Amino acid sequence: xxxxxxxxxxxxxxxxxxxxxxxxxxxxxxxxxxxxxxxxxxxxxxxxxxxxxxxxxxxxxxxxxxxxxxxxxxxxxxxxxxxxxxxxxxxxxxxxxxxxxxxxxxxxxxxxxxxxxxxxxxxxxxxxxxxxxxxxxxxxxxxxxxxxxxxxxxxxxxxxxxxxxxxxxxxxxxxxxxxxxxxxxxxxxxxxxxxxxxxxxxxxxxxxxxxxxxxxxxxxxxxxxxxxxxxxxxxxxxxxxxxxxxxxxxxxxxxxxxxxxxxxxxxxxxxxxxxxxxxxxxxxxxxxxxxxxxxxxxxxxxxxxxxxxxxxxxxxxxxxxxxxxxxxxxxxxxxxxxxxxxxxxxxxxxxxxxxxxxxxxxxxxxxxxxxxxxxxxxxxxxxxxxxxxxxxxxxxxxxxxxxxx
Ligand code: ADP
Ligand code: MG
Numbered sequence: 001x002x003x004x005x006x007x008x009x010x011x012x013x014x015x016x017x018x019x020x021x022x023x024x025x026x027x028x029x030x031x032x033x034x035x036x037x038x039x040x041x042x043x044x045x046x047x048x049x050x051x052x053x054x055x056x057x058x059x060x061x062x063x064x065x066x067x068x069x070x071x072x073x074x075x076x077x078x079x080x081x082x083x084x085x086x087x088x089x090x091x092x093x094x095x096x097x098x099x100x101x102x103x104x105x106x107x108x109x110x111x112x113x114x115x116x117x118x119x120x121x122x123x124x125x126x127x128x129x130x131x132x133x134x135x136x137x138x139x140x141x142x143x144x145x146x147x148x149x150x151x152x153x154x155x156x157x158x159x160x161x162x163x164x165x166x167x168x169x170x171x172x173x174x175x176x177x178x179x180x181x182x183x184x185x186x187x188x189x190x191x192x193x194x195x196x197x198x199x200x201x202x203x204x205x206x207x208x209x210x211x212x213x214x215x216x217x218x219x220x221x222x223x224x225x226x227x228x229x230x231x232x233x234x235x236x237x238x239x240x241x242x243x244x245x246x247x248x249x250x251x252x253x254x255x256x257x258x259x260x261x262x263x264x265x266x267x268x269x270x271x272x273x274x275x276x277x278x279x280x281x282x283x284x285x286x287x288x289x290x291x292x293x294x295x296x297x298x299x300x301x302x303x304x305x306x307x308x309x310x311x312x313x314x315x316x317x318x319x320x321x322x323x324x325x326x327x328x329x330x331x332x333x334x335x336x337x338x339x340x341x342x343x344x345x346x347x348x349x350x351x352x353x354x355x356x357x358x359x360x361x362x363x364x365x366x367x368x369x370x371x372x373x374x375x376x377x378x379x380x381x382x383x384x385x386x387x388x389x390x391x392x393x394x395x396x397x398x399x400x401x402x403x404x405x
Contacts (some may be wrong), residue, residue, distance in 0.1 A: 147393075239292075
């Protein structure tokens, strides 16, 4: 259950609303090439405008050095795309300072339903430092703060964790949806709950595996990460990508799974290649028979079929991390197999992680998934069982109101 107030729990009319979004969109030659993040914030922006709020949008974009304006990180292309999508004017306020005098006057001149956008928050080095002066300047722009930047909610930056200390703060619709979907999946999963974990490194995913070990019924392991587990079983892994210093940890996880009765599965066969290339010579080998001079770049066909059957029987599925180097068509089959099984089942399915989301989109199956989480780092922190500073800072719902839901 989501316990934080959203924009629907408060009166937004005639208020200056500082809306923190994650418009950190990929740009090419001064234009937005993927507007997903802008589209996802549209419901919140529309709601605010239609309910007579005066909207001040703020986001970071890329990694400017901080402390000064750099044109390649300007919010201007993002604002242009937002104007097209929204069909409303949006003024970008630059000025000498982010949230300086120019922004303050502009915020006071806003009329109901109007929108302005601040320049890239990271042009001020106070953003990442959560500098109190910068926080106060941002806070002075608004009467209400709304966080819809799920993708940045794990960062204790000025516009995420600082401003809510001084202004009434509630969640936007995207943030509320993300957090409530992921937390209810963890606190109240439909069973059997199957977690499919792949990707490149055990060390990246260790927190998630540990947390899910107490929650999931079955964990299916793939990706480069599988070789650390196979090595922990005592198998040789040839030239496959693997983390020697994590082998003991992986062995410990296999033990823990046994003790806790979690069905932790690792591949029974591997698609091996003689080089890291789409044009490599390939061979499917059993997991215990990896040739010394080859590397594994995908799960094998037997494993793919086994994982598919497990997914078909699931009550709920969570997937993070590709099963192989899906970027090469020669090694996409394992990932495709998992993606298609998820798309085929009627069970609740949740996908998180940049490359896993890229994979499901590549296979054109994104619309057959129940929920795709947009926030890479933030979703991972939630899955590790951690709290997000950006969410913790928001106002709680009245207890009576949350009981009704
Ligand atoms: P996500 O972004 O979904 O969390 P990760 O970033 O952890 O996923 O991992 C994705 C990357 O892992 C992909 O670029 C993929 O090519 C790589 N990968 C998967 N399997 C292998 C493998 N067997 N060998 C090398 N790289 C792999
Ligand atoms: Mg990734």
